[in-house]
Amino acid sequence: MTSSFRPRLVALDVDGTLVGHDNSLSPRIRDAVRRVVDAGVHVVISTGRSWPGTSDVLQRLGLPPSLAVMSNGAVVAATDPFEVVRQVTFDARAVVEAALRLHPDAIVAVEDVGRGYRVTRAFPDGEMTGPVRVEPVERLVAEPVTRVVIRDPNAEAADFERLASALGYQGVEYFVGWTAWLDIAPHNVTKADGLRVVCERLGVDAREVLAVGDGSNDIDMLRWAGRGVAMGQALDPVRDAADHVTASVEHDGLAIELDRWFPRR
Numbered sequence: 376m377t378s379s380f381r382p383r384l385v386a387l388d389v390d391g392t393l394v395g396h397d398n399s400l401s402p403r404i405r406d407a408v409r410r411v412v413d414a415g416v417h418v419v420i421s422t423g424r425s426w427p428g429t430s431d432v433l434q435r436l437g438l439p440p441s442l443a444v445m446s447n448g449a450v451v452a453a454t455d456p457f458e459v460v461r462q463v464t465f466d467a468r469a470v471v472e473a474a475l476r477l478h479p480d481a482i483v484a485v486e487d488v489g490r491g492y493r494v495t496r497a498f499p500d501g502e503m504t505g506p507v508r509v510e511p512v513e514r515l516v517a518e519p520v521t522r523v524v525i526r527d528p529n530a531e532a533a534d535f536e537r538l539a540s541a542l543g544y545q546g547v548e549y550f551v552g553w554t555a556w557l558d559i560a561p562h563n564v565t566k567a568d569g570l571r572v573v574c575e576r577l578g579v580d581a582r583e584v585l586a587v588g589d590g591s592n593d594i595d596m597l598r599w600a601g602r603g604v605a606m607g608q609a610l611d612p613v614r615d616a617a618d619h620v621t622a623s624v625e626h627d628g629l630a631i632e633l634d635r636w637f638p639r640r
Contacts, residue, residue, distance in 0.1 A: 388588035407633040427505025444569035464519035530555035550592035567599035
C-alpha cells in the first residue's frame with residue numbers, strides 16, 4: 376500500500392468486525408459506516424453469513440442498495456431487491472460423510488440460498504438467522520450446495536481444527552469458527568474471490584479496497600485488498616495476513632480504522 380492510498384470500496388466482515396459475537400452493533404461503528412456511504416464510497420458486506428443474516432445487518436446499518444459477498448464468497452448478490460449475481464456450488468456428499476465418521480453427533484446444515492438453511496436438527500439458540508427446515512442428511516447433500524456447516528455443541532474449536540486437518544484435501548475450502556463450527560466452501564472460493572466479482576462490476580481496482588475482518592475466512596481477503604486490516608482480537612494467522620491491526624470489536628476497532636479515512640467533522 377502506498378501513501379497515496381484512498382479507499383473507493385470498503386469491504387467489511389460482519390461477526391467480530393461490524394458486530395460483537397452477541398450480534399450487538401455499536402452506535403460509533405454505525406456512525407462511521409454512515410460517513411463512508413456519505414463520502415460516496417462503496418460499502419460491501421463480505422461475510423460467511425447467508426442472506427437473512429446479511430439482510431439483518433444491512434438494515435441495522437441503513438445501507439443503500441449495493442452488492443454483498445456472502446457464504447464466504449460462494450454467493451454474490453444484489454441487496455435490494457435480492458438477486459443472485461454469482462453462485463458457486465459443489466458436491467458435498469463425500470466431505471459430509473467423512474466429517475460425520477469423525478463427529479457422528481455433529482449437526483449438518485446447508486444453505487438454502489436467499490432463504491435460510493436446511494439442517495439435520497436444530498442449532499443452539501441464536502446461531503442461525505432466517506428460516507430453518509429439518510431434513511435427513513441424505514437429502515441435504517443430494518444436490519450441489521454453496522456451503523456446508525458442521526457444528527458440534529459438545530466439542531471445542533480445537534477439536535474442529537483437528538477435524539479440518541483430518542479431512543485433508545477434498546476439493547473444498549475449510550474455515551473453523553470461534554466454536555466447534557466448521558464452514559465448508561467450494562475449492563478456491565473465498566471472500567476475496569467474491570470481492571473480485573464485485574470490483575469488476577463496480578469498476579474498482581483491488582488496490583483501492585479497504586478490507587477489515589477478524590477470522591480465518593478473512594485471510595485471503597486481507598491479503599488481496601489494497602489495505603487489509605485485522606481486528607484486535609484476531610488470531611496470529613489473521614493478524615499476519617494484514618497490513619495493520621486495529622483495536623478489538625469490543626473497543627470499536629472498525630470505527631477507529633474508518634475514522635482514519637473518513638474523519639468525523
